Amino acid sequence: MKKIYGVMGDPIEHSMSPEIHNDAFINHNINACYHHFHVRQAELADAVRGMKAIGVSGFNVTIPHKEAIIPLLDEVDELALAIGAVNTVVKRDGKLIGYNTDGNGFLQALREQYTVSMAGKKILIVGAGGAARGIYFTLVKEGADSVDIANRTLEKAEKLVAECPYPTNSRTLSITEAEEGLGDYDVIIQTTAAGMSPHIDASPIEITNIKKGAFVSDIIYNPLQTKLLKEAERHGAGIQNGLGMFAYQAALAFEIWTGIFPDTNRMKEIVLSKLGGNTC
Template identity: 65%
Template sequence: MQKLFGVIGDPIGHSMSPAIHNDAFSHQNIQASYHAFHVKEQHLEDAVKGFKAIGISGFNVTVPHKTAIIPFLDEMDELAEAIGAVNTVKNENGKLIGYNTDGPGYVAALKEEMNSPLRDKKTLIIGAGGAARGIYYSLVYEGVSHIDICNRTIEKAEKLIHDCPYKATSAALSMHAAAEKLSQYDLIIQTTSIGMSPNTHASPLTLENVNQEAFVSDIIYNPLKTAFLQEAETRGTKIQNGIGMFVYQGALAFQIWTGVFPDTKRMKKIVLEKLGGTIC
């Protein structure tokens, strides 16, 4: 019998997850199909109960349900519980278990691009929202020991640092203070929505003081190269967009469901084709 997987969100019509997962199932000769389900916030509990009733094998969770779904799950893994958000659910004999592969997916994509150990990198995270939280927790969990966070509201950055159960040397900074001391960082990670289409000319801060040897990463992938990354590139740094994070969070979810790690190059090619680009 063919297994059923899916993704829930609101909106959901733009999701590229069905394309990458259905191709991976086919490529791995796994009898399964993956579908997008439009679930409004007020129908979330009913949707989860319905998935459980029909025996869905697993599903992804996207905006705005990553936190709201937690009360309707039976268990969560350690990292998802710490982050307080779930993007992947596995059905184990009728028990729904929540995971978060966003942060670990970002870290995996970062490791693929960088040729030196992450734990040695003095890191700056721009933003203190949900994406920043997942990435910060995952980097600290990975053993990165010095990570500062800058945000328009310093209190949000302070809270993010305080809430993390895994300890690192971290400071909360204003955007201005971070821009002033940018040369001190080996790794700069942009986690906000600033620069996302259609507001492609916006940038969270100037990279005037960036270290040319730094690695600059932006989790946005539409456009493929944000104004922030364009400036970083003109200043001579190595850059990375958000496609790697999207692909690896999906690959890790696929592995949780099936025990098989899929072909990420194949996944990346599909995403790039759908975005109409040729770079990553």
């Protein structure tokens, strides 16, 4: 019997998850299919009950349901609970169990390109939204000892640090303060939507003062090279877009469902093909 997987969100038609997961099922000879599920906020509880009732084996969760789905699940992984968001659900022994693979997906992608040890490195996260939360909590949980948060609304950054359940000595900065002190940081992680297509001329932070040899990671992958990354590259920094994070968070979800970690390079190639190989 063919197993059913999918992704629920609103909107959802733009998601590339069906292409990469269905390809992975075929590549690993798994009798399964992955679908879009358009679920509006008012329909979320009914949709979750329906997923369980019809025997869906697992599903991803995207905007705007990552937080709201938590009380509707039978169990939630410790990190996902700390982050306060779930992006992956698996049905196991009749229970729906929630996980968050965003932070670990980012970390694996970062390690793929930034091969330097994180020990003793100073990290700056730009933004204090949901993506920043997942990345921040994961980095701190994994032992990063110096992670600061810069955000236009300082109160949001302060709230993020205060709610971190893991030991940290993080500082919070305004964007202006971060720009002035940018030379202190070895790794800069951009987590906002600034610079995402179609607003490709936007940048969340001015990087004139960037440290020589720093590494800049932007979680956006459309365009593949944001204005921020172009400027960072011009200043001699190493750069990374969000394609790796997208592939790794999907691969980790696939592993939760099937026990198999798929080929992330193959996933990246599918997304690049879907984007037409362009940078905007």
